[in-house]
Amino acid sequence: MSRRPSPDPDRPGDGGAPAARRRPDPARRNARSRAAILGASLQLVGEVGYARLTIEAIAARAGVGKQTIYRWWPSKAAVLLDAFTESGGGEGAEDAAVPDTGDLGADLRAVLRATADEFSDPEFEAPYRALAVAGAQDAELSREFDARLADIGTELYVARLRSAREAGQIRDDVDLRLAAEMLTGPFFQRWLARRGPLDHAFTDALVDAVLAGLRPRG
Amino acid sequence: MSRRPSPDPDRPGDGGAPAARRRPDPARRNARSRAAILGASLQLVGEVGYARLTIEAIAARAGVGKQTIYRWWPSKAAVLLDAFTESGGGEGAEDAAVPDTGDLGADLRAVLRATADEFSDPEFEAPYRALAVAGAQDAELSREFDARLADIGTELYVARLRSAREAGQIRDDVDLRLAAEMLTGPFFQRWLARRGPLDHAFTDALVDAVLAGLRPRG
DNA sequence: TCTTGACGAGACGCAACGTCTCGTTCCATG
DNA sequence: CATGGAACGAGACGTTGCGTCTCGTCAAGA
Numbered sequence: 001m002s003r004r005p006s007p008d009p010d011r012p013g014d015g016g017a018p019a020a021r022r023r024p025d026p027a028r029r030n031a032r033s034r035a036a037i038l039g040a041s042l043q044l045v046g047e048v049g050y051a052r053l054t055i056e057a058i059a060a061r062a063g064v065g066k067q068t069i070y071r072w073w074p075s076k077a078a079v080l081l082d083a084f085t086e087s088g089g090g091e092g093a094e095d096a097a098v099p100d101t102g103d104l105g106a107d108l109r110a111v112l113r114a115t116a117d118e119f120s121d122p123e124f125e126a127p128y129r130a131l132a133v134a135g136a137q138d139a140e141l142s143r144e145f146d147a148r149l150a151d152i153g154t155e156l157y158v159a160r161l162r163s164a165r166e167a168g169q170i171r172d173d174v175d176l177r178l179a180a181e182m183l184t185g186p187f188f189q190r191w192l193a194r195r196g197p198l199d200h201a202f203t204d205a206l207v208d209a210v211l212a213g214l215r216p217r218g
Numbered sequence: 219m220s221r222r223p224s225p226d227p228d229r230p231g232d233g234g235a236p237a238a239r240r241r242p243d244p245a246r247r248n249a250r251s252r253a254a255i256l257g258a259s260l261q262l263v264g265e266v267g268y269a270r271l272t273i274e275a276i277a278a279r280a281g282v283g284k285q286t287i288y289r290w291w292p293s294k295a296a297v298l299l300d301a302f303t304e305s306g307g308g309e310g311a312e313d314a315a316v317p318d319t320g321d322l323g324a325d326l327r328a329v330l331r332a333t334a335d336e337f338s339d340p341e342f343e344a345p346y347r348a349l350a351v352a353g354a355q356d357a358e359l360s361r362e363f364d365a366r367l368a369d370i371g372t373e374l375y376v377a378r379l380r381s382a383r384e385a386g387q388i389r390d391d392v393d394l395r396l397a398a399e400m401l402t403g404p405f406f407q408r409w410l411a412r413r414g415p416l417d418h419a420f421t422d423a424l425v426d427a428v429l430a431g432l433r434p435r436g
Numbered sequence: 437t438c439t440t441g442a443c444g445a446g447a448c449g450c451a452a453c454g455t456c457t458c459g460t461t462c463c464a465t466g
Numbered sequence: 467c468a469t470g471g472a473a474c475g476a477g478a479c480g481t482t483g484c485g486t487c488t489c490g491t492c493a494a495g496a
Contacts, residue, residue, distance in 0.1 A: 028463075028473055051355050054452060065475040070454065129354060136351050136410050137269050150411065178404075178423055181413075186396075186403030192354050192410070193368065195399075205396055213431025246442055246494080272483060283444045288485065443492075453482075461474070466467100 024071050036062035037069055038083035042127055045080060050130035053080075077134035077141050084127045085148055098160035104169050105211055107160060108183065112203035119191050119198055132192055154180050161214075170214040182210045242289050254280035255287055256301035260345055263298060268348035271298075295352035295359050302345045303366055316378035322387050323429055325378060330405065330421035337409050337416055350410055372398050379432075388432040400428045 040061035045053050055076055059066045073079045099107045118124050131149075135142035157180035164170050170179075186206055190196045258279035263271050273294055277284045291297045317325045336342050349367075353360035375398035382388050388397075404424055408414045 022472095025472070028471095030462090030474065033474075049355065055454085056452060059475090063475080065473095065477080066454080067456085067476095068474065071473080132411070133351050133354050135412075136347060136354075137267065139412060142412050146411070146413065150413070154413075175423060175427070178420075178427055181404040181407065182400055182424075182427060185405070185407040186399040188407045188411075189399065189403040193350070193364070193406075194353075194357060194360050195364065195368070195372075202396075205393060206400075209393070209396055209400060209431055211431075213427055213429075240441090243441070246440090248443065251443075273485085274483060277444095281444080283446080284485080285445095285487085286443065289442080437496100439496080440494090441492105442494105443490105445489085445491105446487100447489095448487075449485100451482105451484075454480100456477100456479075458476085458478095459474100460476105462472090464469105464471095466469085 029072070030068075033062070033064050033068055034072070037064055037079060038086060041076070041079045041083045042087055042123075045130050046122060046126040049126070050080075050133060053130070075134075075138075075141070077131065077138065078144075080127050080130055080134070081141070081145060081148065084131060087127075089124060089127065089149075096156070098156050100160060100163055102167070104160070104164040105207060108157075108207045108211070109204050111156075112183065112187065112207055113200045115187070116198045116200065116203050129192070154184060157183055168216070170211075171216050174214050179210065179214060182213075183207065247290070248286075251280070251282050251286055252290070255282055255297060256304060259294070259297045259301045260305055260341075263348050264340060264344040267344070268298075268351060271348070293352075293356075293359070295349065295356065296362075298345055298348055298352070299359070299363060299366065302349060305345075307342060307345065307367075314374070316374050318378060318381055320385070322378070322382040323425060326375075326401065326425045326429070327422050329374075330401065330425055331418045333405070334416045334418065334421050347410070372402060375401055386434070388429075389434050392432050397428065397432060400431075401425065 037058060040058045041053070044057055044061060048057075053076055055066060055069055058064075058076070058079065059069055069079065073082070098111050101107055119128070131141075131145050135145045154177070158176045161170065161174070161176045161179055165172065165174060165176070183206065187198070187203065190202065191198055196202065255276060258276045259271070262275055262279060266275075271294055273284060273287055276282075276294070276297065277287055287297065291300070316329050319325055337346070349359075349363050353363045372395070376394045379388065379392070379394045379397050383390065383392060383394070401424065405416070405421065408420065409416055414420065
């Protein structure tokens with residue numbers, strides 16, 4: 001398993017852990033192959049679903065050797081995570097924000113409606129569901145997934161709610177993170193477990209119900 | 219609900235109703251084997267997780283031929299669903315109810331605390347997570363899972379909330395189902411996606427936040 | 437008693453797994 | 467420009483688990 005023909009060139013001779021295996025050099029990576037792999041994985045997860053997605057099929061579709069996938073990614077879920085984030089799936093993630101028109105209810109309704117539409121789009125749905133499923137089974141991947149996608153989404157709600165709190169539109173003692181989870185949790189549950197329609201009527205009612213608990217008493 | 223999944227190739231050439239492929243006779247079923255299979259599947263899913271759970275391992279552990287599993291269940295998830303419901307996992311399902319002491323907040327806090335404890339127990343966690351994951355990938359199984367476990371749980375909250383509504387403790391226009399989802403959704407999301415600690419502090423805060431939006435105004 | 441069908445056991449062909457050569461291609465360095 | 471090394475496409479390899487298919491055994495109903 002561990003063959004070390006020569007002293008590791010890629011590890012400064014510190015007392016660190018023995019570099020597991022000759023690490024590939026990212027500088028020599030073939031960008032075309034990488035793009036083809038990511039594209040093929042998105043296509044295939046849409047066609048056959050995550051359970052029947054195989055590394056061999058991705059390699060074949062991408063016109064790439066299997067080793068080129070195994071060299072750069074530890075699992076098919078990791079491939080999909082890269083594919084999804086780079087395809088614009090996390091498009092709303094880094095830059096975007098919940099709009100702030102001053103009307104908290106309207107802003108949240110608009111965002112949740114748009115999110116519902118997005119989650120109804122098969123091209124978004126298939127890989128995102130695959131990642132949610134994989135994350136539920138693998139804590140390591142889950143952390144990565146959250147850091148790159150889910151947490152960021154939550155943070156957008158927290159930011160918008162903070163703005164509303166500062167404007168006195170919701171109570172001072174509101175737990176912003178919990179409030180954000182009250183918006184995303186029922187949505188997530190309905191979507192992932194297919195527990196009901198993900199339509200605008202639902203998201204509007206959800207926003208209203210949550211906000212009813214946040215407003216200053218009076 | 220679950221018909222024979224595959225077409226019936228062995229059919230004497232009459233034009234009559236397509237009798238399913240030699241359906242096994244439940245009356246002749248070996249109860250000992252069945253119990254051994256269910257027990258082995260619960261053990262194994264706890265030991266290796268759902269992704270690495272195999273029918274072959276279940277058969278070997280149960281001291282049973284593989285065909286005996288394939289004869290009675292369409293998938294490993296279906297085995298697990300039977301195993302879980304019969305092990306008492308759905309114990310709170312059919313008979314149990316949310317207590318009704320008259321204090322809605324206290325009742326809900328107690329139930330959600332108990333649920334959090336249950337979901338922190340590995341023996342409950344492993345199979346339930348497996349079923350949630352399998353259901354997220356398979357709509358058919360998801361319906362079965364909901365019908366036998368999840369929907370029933372939701373209905374318990376709805377019943378308790380209805381009682382509270384009739385007692386005038388929450389507003390008349392409250393959507394009971396949505397309110398129930400606001401209790402279970404954030405909980406489910408935290409648990410499945412490991413998005414935070416599932417402790418009593420969380421469940422208490424969740425109950426309080428939801429109830430804040432349900433109480434009569436004034 | 438005789439027939440039937442579930443049973444334990446496991447062989448079978450197949451699909452993917454993840455690892456491992458092969459040449460080949462591409463790039464940095466000399 | 468020449469050369470060596472590393473990533474590349476391709477695919478062979480042994481392994482695992484799939485789902486199907488015999489076997490001979492056994493228990494219960496006709």
